[in-house]
Amino acid sequence: MKLNPAPLLIILLALGGAAALFLAGMKPEPPPAVNMQPPVAAVKQEATPIDVTNKAVEDLKKQIVLLEGQIEYLQGQNDALKDENAQMIQKLGMLGMKDVAKMTPKGGEDDVAPDFVGMGLEMMKMRKLHALPLVTTAVSQEEVEKVILAWLKRQQPNEEGKKLARGLAALGWIPEAIDPLPMRAALLARLLGGWYDDESETMFTIEASTASGPAVTSNEPLGIAFGQLLREYGSILYQPQHGPMKTDMRLARDSLIAGDAALTRFLHSLQNPASELKDDLPAEDPDHPINQVPMPAYLRELALFPFNRGFDFAQTLHSAGSFPQLNSAYSRPPISTAEVIEPEIYLDQERPAPVEIQLAEVKLKGVLPYLDDCLGKFACVTALRTYNTDEDAALGARGLVADRLLAWAADGGAKRDHAAWQTLFMDKSSADAFYKAMINSLKQRYETKGESEFTAQGRFVSLLRNRSDAGVVLIEAASEEARAALKLLMK
Structure with missing residues (x-):
């Protein structure tokens, strides 16, 4: 009121x-026009x-x-x-909170539970979001992971997560085909210390007694900031009714909200030193809660990208136009990880339109691919970095304009499916740098002499130049017949 x-x-x-x-x-009242009274009478009237x-x-x-x-x-x-x-x-x-008594100090300073309501109000005020505070409920870490998993499945329905993992396994970038969504849910729970559920309109935080470690609960301020932004902009940023997004676009949009939340949490900690992170355990330590999630290294890099590079992206937007600039970004979100890595591309009024790689036919033996995706610049440089120096990997991915990953199921009980990854670069020299880095990756992974076409470890591999030498296509097949068919298909 x-x-x-x-x-x-x-x-x-x-x-x-x-x-x-x-x-x-x-x-x-004004005196009459003619005064006929004697002087003495006039004096009495003036009193x-x-x-x-x-x-x-x-x-x-x-x-x-x-x-x-x-x-x-x-x-x-x-x-x-x-x-x-x-x-x-x-x-x-406080409405709907479990164990409200936990918010009341019981003794020493260490016994005082965080005031998430007050913290949320402070961050909303600083972030200039005009909304009621989040309804907050403390639950177990397992329950938080379930809520996150349900949200992820709505964003990637029809087993889209599993299909992507199968395609990455076919390229040899992860050891085997898995379901990555439960792993992402576990990772996000540890990164954020909670999650905002839009269906129940409740912010679920992790009870300290169920957390994987102190680092999880110390991350809850980041989760509060993320939850506020998800409630405010989630319906704009994520629209599952339009179908699942390509991997590159999804990572870019994740980077906007994750980076915004990380920046909000950082600026709030500058104004409130008491709320700074108190986790002294280094992130590379194997005992760190994030590293307890048995996630392939490549998928882990993709999952952490929105928080690592998203912070820099949000900071650049904030420097360019404070929070109004960040607010407007939700109605004009980044379309690729390239824009997140280089924010000046996003801020350019004449930013280049996305390029799509067209193919005359995508059926292999009359069957459509189960995966048709765009991985983007970060996925490209991460793949190259496995067997190249950071400098050579960055150089190899620098001129990437577009890419398209297609995958088909392999017959005969093959462990890995058929895959073709078409890349397109801005010019021949950029394609040369990528080709060189990819040849080096294949050489080390399959222990070859550096050939562009070979058979090893039950895989039939080809790295070919096309599209006027500005394109490179990587073919990973489970049979010679499939490789030959894919070479004609990608020509």
């Missing part, structure tokens, strides 16, 4: 107007207005005192309503 200043203004104007009318009524005026002044002083008293009373009412407003917001934030 907020006190409406209009009634107070009306009262003051009304009282001021009454005082003015009172003074106007006390003014002596009367003076007496009346003195009385008017006294009455006016009484009105002023009365006015001051009414103003003081109204100000007190205003302060009382402000206090009531703050209490109501606090109650809204």
Whole structure:
């Protein structure tokens, strides 16, 4: 509840107007045009207005005192309503919480549970989000992971996550085909310390007794910031009704909200040193909760990208136009990881339109691919970095304009499917750098002499140049017949 200043203004104007009318009524009437009375009589008449005026002044002083008293009373009412407003917001934030008593200090400083409601209000104010605080409930880490997993499945329905993993396994970038979504849910739970569920409109935080480690609960401020942004912009940023996004676009959009949350949490910690992260365990330590998730290294890199590079992206946007610039980004989100890596591309008013690789036919033996995806620049440089220096990997992916990954099921009980990854670069020299780095990767992974076409470890591999030498296609097949068919298909 907020006190409406209009009634107070009306009262003051009304009282001021009454005082003015009172003074106007006390003014002596003008003397007649012709005064025929003797001088002594005239002197007696002049004394009367003076007496009346003195009385008017006294009455006016009484009105002023009365006015001051009414103003003081109204100000007190205003302060009382402000206090009531703050209490109501606090109650809204506490609504639906389990074990509310945990929010009450029990003893020493270490026993005081975090004030997520107050923290949320502070971050909303700083982030300039006009919304009610999140309804917060503490649950087990397992329950939080289930809520995140349900959300991920809505974003990637029809086993899209498993299909991507099968395609990456066919390329040899992860050891085997797995379901990556439960692993992503476990990773996000540890990164954020909670999750906002849009269906129940509740922010679920992880009970400390069920957390994988102290680092999980210390991340809850980041989760609160992420939850507020997800509630505010999730329906704009993620629209499952339009079908699953390509991997490159999904990572880019994840980077906007994750980077925004990380920046909000960072700026809040600068203003509130007491809320700084207290986890002293280095992220590369094998005992760190994030590293406890048995996730292939390549998938882990993709999952962490939105938080690592997203922070830099959000910071650049904030520097360019503060929070209004970040707000507007949700209606014009980045379309690729290349824009996240190089924010100046995103901020350019004439940013290049996305390029799609067209193929005349995508059926292999009359069968459509189960995966038709775009991996993007970060996925490309991460693949090259496995067997190349960071410098050579970055050089190999620098000129990437577009890519397209297709995968088909392999017959005969093969462990890995058929896959073809077509890449397109801005010019021949950029394609040369990628080709060189990919040849080096294949040489080390399959222990060959550096050939562009070979058979090893039950795989039939080809790395070919096409599209006027600006394109490179990597073919990974489970049979010679499939490799030959894919070479014709990608030609």
